[in-house]
Amino acid sequence: MLRGIRFSRFLLCLAAAAGLASGAASAQTRLLPFPDVYKDKVVFTYAGDLWTAPSTGGAASRLTAHPGLEMFAKFSPDGKWIAFTGQYDGDEQVYVIPATGGVPKQLTFYPARGPFPPRWGYDNQVYGWTPDGKSVFFRSLRDGWDRPESRIYTVPVAGGPSEPLPMPISGGADLSPDGKKVVYTPFARDFRTWKRYQGGWAQDLWTFDLASHETKNITNTPRSERDPMWIGAKIYFDSDRTGTLNLFSYDPASGETRQLTQSAQWDVRWPSADQDGQIVYELNGELSVLDTRSGQSRHLSIEVPGDGLDTRPSQVSAAGQIESATLSPKGERALFVARGDVFNAPIEKGVTRNLTRSSGAHDKWARWSPDGRKVAFISDRTAEEEIYVIDALGKGKPEQLTSGGKAMRYDPEWSPDNQRLAFADKDGRLWVVAVADKKLTEVAREVRGEIRDYAWSPDGGHLAFSLSNPSTFRSLWIWSVADGKLRRITDEQFHASNPAWSPNGDYLYYLSARSYLPQFDTFDFNFAEDRNFGIYALALRKDVGHPFPPEEDTVALAEEEKEEKKKEGKKEDKKKEPAPVRIDFDGLASRVIRVPVPFDNYGALSAAPGRLIFVKRPPATFGEPPSKPMLQIFTFKDRKVATLTEGGNYDLSQDGSKVLVAQDGQYNLYDATPTGKDSKK
Numbered sequence: 001m002l003r004g005i006r007f008s009r010f011l012l013c014l015a016a017a018a019g020l021a022s023g024a025a026s027a028q029t030r031l032l033p034f035p036d037v038y039k040d041k042v043v044f045t046y047a048g049d050l051w052t053a054p055s056t057g058g059a060a061s062r063l064t065a066h067p068g069l070e071m072f073a074k075f076s077p078d079g080k081w082i083a084f085t086g087q088y089d090g091d092e093q094v095y096v097i098p099a100t101g102g103v104p105k106q107l108t109f110y111p112a113r114g115p116f117p118p119r120w121g122y123d124n125q126v127y128g129w130t131p132d133g134k135s136v137f138f139r140s141l142r143d144g145w146d147r148p149e150s151r152i153y154t155v156p157v158a159g160g161p162s163e164p165l166p167m168p169i170s171g172g173a174d175l176s177p178d179g180k181k182v183v184y185t186p187f188a189r190d191f192r193t194w195k196r197y198q199g200g201w202a203q204d205l206w207t208f209d210l211a212s213h214e215t216k217n218i219t220n221t222p223r224s225e226r227d228p229m230w231i232g233a234k235i236y237f238d239s240d241r242t243g244t245l246n247l248f249s250y251d252p253a254s255g256e257t258r259q260l261t262q263s264a265q266w267d268v269r270w271p272s273a274d275q276d277g278q279i280v281y282e283l284n285g286e287l288s289v290l291d292t293r294s295g296q297s298r299h300l301s302i303e304v305p306g307d308g309l310d311t312r313p314s315q316v317s318a319a320g321q322i323e324s325a326t327l328s329p330k331g332e333r334a335l336f337v338a339r340g341d342v343f344n345a346p347i348e349k350g351v352t353r354n355l356t357r358s359s360g361a362h363d364k365w366a367r368w369s370p371d372g373r374k375v376a377f378i379s380d381r382t383a384e385e386e387i388y389v390i391d392a393l394g395k396g397k398p399e400q401l402t403s404g405g406k407a408m409r410y411d412p413e414w415s416p417d418n419q420r421l422a423f424a425d426k427d428g429r430l431w432v433v434a435v436a437d438k439k440l441t442e443v444a445r446e447v448r449g450e451i452r453d454y455a456w457s458p459d460g461g462h463l464a465f466s467l468s469n470p471s472t473f474r475s476l477w478i479w480s481v482a483d484g485k486l487r488r489i490t491d492e493q494f495h496a497s498n499p500a501w502s503p504n505g506d507y508l509y510y511l512s513a514r515s516y517l518p519q520f521d522t523f524d525f526n527f528a529e530d531r532n533f534g535i536y537a538l539a540l541r542k543d544v545g546h547p548f549p550p551e552e553d554t555v556a557l558a559e560e561e562k563e564e565k566k567k568e569g570k571k572e573d574k575k576k577e578p579a580p581v582r583i584d585f586d587g588l589a590s591r592v593i594r595v596p597v598p599f600d601n602y603g604a605l606s607a608a609p610g611r612l613i614f615v616k617r618p619p620a621t622f623g624e625p626p627s628k629p630m631l632q633i634f635t636f637k638d639r640k641v642a643t644l645t646e647g648g649n650y651d652l653s654q655d656g657s658k659v660l661v662a663q664d665g666q667y668n669l670y671d672a673t674p675t676g677k678d679s680k681k
Contacts (some may be wrong), residue, residue, distance in 0.1 A: 025456075032287050032302065033282055035280045038079040038099075039278075042054075042302075043082055049063070054443065055300070063082070066087075072127075075099065080131055081129075084099050091112035093107070093109065094136055096136065096157055137154045137165070137175065139188060140169065169233070174226055182210065183207050183235050189203055196223065196347075197224060205217070205226075206218065218252070223239060225241075229279065230274060234251050235252065237250070246261045260290060268281050275632065278292070286301075287299075318341070320665070321339050329654040334351075335367070340354045342355045347681060360381065363379045366415065367412050368414075368654075369418050373391070376389050378423070386403060387423060410424045411537055418462060428448075429451075430445070432479075453499065459580050464508060466497040476538075477489065487585055496511070509607050530601065531599050535602060535612065537593045544591075548593070593666060596639055597634055601616060601617040608657075611633050614634070615629050628646045630643050630646060631646070635672065645677055650662070652672060656672055659671075
């Protein structure tokens with residue numbers, strides 16, 4: 001696995017698999033989020049710009065054109081203006097524009113927070129107008145100490161300062177037709193992709209009296225209610241209480257709640273209404289309008305004209321979009337995952353091959369088999385993430401090994417005998433699948449997260465990994481292929497993780513937090529712990545000697561030196577198969593040996609013949625830019641630690657000779673030796 005990685009000489013290119021675009025995008029353009037409706041018109045966002053179209057469908061007309069985003073458009077009560085959130089000067093601010101087109105007018109100027117990752121949404125999100133049409137109300141993050149905490153503000157269209165509504169925190173909101181009450185949800189979680197979420201962030205709807213400050217909870221289900229709309233005497237909203245987001249109505253007078261749409265496959269998203277009782281919403285990327293008086297929805301077939309520049313076939317560089325990289329068994333080539341495809345690239349000479357060419361799927365977590373013949377990877381081409389193998393030269397089609405996946409899957413690891421693949425999933429399970437008969441075995445399950453540190457023994461007969469204990473410390477476990485048994489091999493007293501087998505199968509190295517030397521803080525008289533990890537070894541058999549016996553100066557005899565040189569000069573005619581790894585589990589936890597390196601912040605431990613490779617990370621200091629982690633090598637012969645290079649993400653070839661390191665957007669290859677820094681490629 002890439003622990004913790006663009007070759008500077010590589011440029012990976014691929015053809016964008018897109019259909020030919022005509023002058024119009026298609027008879028039905030999709031991806032039309034954030035719509036609003038006013039009588040016979042709808043407005044929506046497409047490709048970051050605002051467009052309007054008839055509420056019966058038809059050709060759309062562009063309203064804005066700017067490299068930034070324009071979104072969350074809302075018609076004024078008289079339909080003459082449209083308020084929206086725009087990025088004309090880089091951050092998000094509130095603007096208004098004539099509904100027929102014109103020059104946008106900026107209403108807010110307080111600096112927006114961000115930019116944020118998509119899941120946090122946007123600052124200054126417009127939600128609507130006051131009933132008199134004099135002000136726009138929007139959600140602002142200016143008062144929140146944390147990103148999801150926001151508040152509703154109003155800003156006059158004529159110009160002037162923004163004023164907050166009395167609710168201290170608020171997500172989506174709408175005003176009653178008389179402007180005396182607000183329906184809102186305290187949390188803004190609209191851009192989260194969680195499905196059927198039940199927990200502390202599940203959104204409820206409340207009404208708030210602006211005069212008396214009286215509040216009332218009008219929804220109380222385990223799931224989320226969002227996107228409130230107050231039309232006449234009723235409140236309408238989105239809820240996923242049935243499994244997908246659908247529209248519901250609530251009658252404040254009777255307390256009755258009714259479901260209005262029945263979409264079982266697609267979420268009803270971004271609903272918005274006018275006071276005539278129309279609700280426009282996005283469904284499967286297309287727009288529909290619900291007439292609340294009749295209860296009927298109608299689909300809008302909307303065409304957005306364009307030259308199709310973004311959908312025409314083109315060559316795209318994938319070099320700047322690499323998400324993972326791993327080496328071939330001996331480090332002659334590398335696998336890169338970029339833009340959802342797996343590439344087989346040479347280190348110095350040769351061609352780069354796209355092994356998967358799957359424009360409709362996300363292929364990832366590619367890993368070379370130990371014999372170099374196959375590549376394993378994970379793909380969602382069946383709609384769920386499954387394990388596949390393909391010829392390393394791209395010949396033939398991928399073979400699917402698993403089915404029935406229900407969670408994200410991670411990092412397939414080949415057993416050294418090429419017979420099995422171990423992988424983990426987001427549900428905390430660790431699996432092993434046999435390549436020949438596709439038999440799937442659940443090895444273990446983690447109740448406090450995921451299992452991500454599994455490693456095969458040199459003969460492929462055992463799998464080591466860590467699981468958490470009730471104390472939250474982790475212990476090492478070994479699963480054996482022969483008997484299917486799972487055995488814990490370290491106790492609960494100390495945290496242990498990141499197992500790495502010695503190439504000869506005599507030892508299992510791992511990281512353990514055993515140094516507790518807290519630093520005293522003179523500011524608030526508290527303690528902080530740092531650099532508490534050491535590297536340890538378990539002697540797997542009782543007859544295995546100490547890997548670091550006492551050192552003693554000796555006199556080398558001439559004849560012995562000659563014999564040693566003869567042995568070193570001999571080359572094996574053929575590769576030896578690894579001997580079966582035998583483990584004496586009785587008393588194994590007590591056969592622990594500390595590797596003679598100082599305690600520090602270690603991670604990403606690997607073992608190679610005669611040496612250990614690991615990452616040392618600097619301590620985190622608030623208010624200062626972080627220092628770079630260092631890739632280090634400990635050699636058994638001289639028992640010294642050498643720094644190979646900077647970098648915290650690396651992949652070691654399976655023979656332990658080469659290491660691929662991610663460094664400032666580049667991927668560099670080094671010999672995996674203490675002097676390997678001079679071999680950089």
